[in-house]
Amino acid sequence: MIPDGVVVSVFDDRIPAVANLDPDLRDALHRAATDAAGSDVVFRVNSGWRSPEYQEQLLREAVSVYGSAEEAARWVATAETSAHVSGDAIDIGPFDATYWLSRHGAGYGLCQIYGNESWHFELRPEAVDHGCPPMYPDPTHDPRTRPDAPPFGGPL
Known part of the structure; x- marks a missing residue:
């Protein structure tokens, strides 16, 4: 969790949201953020x-906001299936950073995974050579987040 009002850089390894990311994901983010800075684009971590x-708290809140577990699942995974819990996902802002990553992220293996979450990126090393895979419309289409999915074990 990132405390309210705290601006967190992808380089801030003192914050668990960054420090507990998969090391390969963190390294790719560092390289991308360094290159983006050359275009005056600064990455901020909204969630890692x-x-x-x-x-689970986020999921309960989403059920309250969206009115059902089915609708909430379009936005928030369970703790057992979340790429955030395993350290394999990061939510980046502001808009210019997400836009920069959407255009250049594949070169670092950083891909948008869900069509409804332009801020959510995961590491796909094969994207460096082959481009990012097609996005799922939302997490309910991702086989890793289905109720019968095994515990999250990293990128597909």
Whole structure:
């Protein structure tokens, strides 16, 4: 969890949301952020690694906001299936950073995964050579987030 009002850089390894990311994901983010800075684009971490407890809190809040577990699942995964809990996902802002990553992220293996979450990126090393895979419309289409999915084990 990132405390309210705190601006976090992808380089801020003192914050668990960054420090607990998969090291390969963190390295790719560092390289991309360094290159983006040359275009005056600064990456901010809106969310990175999350504890299982925090992920479940987010899910409960989403059910309250969206009115059902089915609709909430379009936006928030369970703790067992969340790429954030495993340290394999990061949410980046502001808009110019997400736009920059959407255009250049594949070169670092950083891909948008969900069509409804332009801020959500995961590491896909094969994207460096082959481009990012097609996006899922939302997490309910991702086989890793289905109720019968095994615990999250990293990128597909």
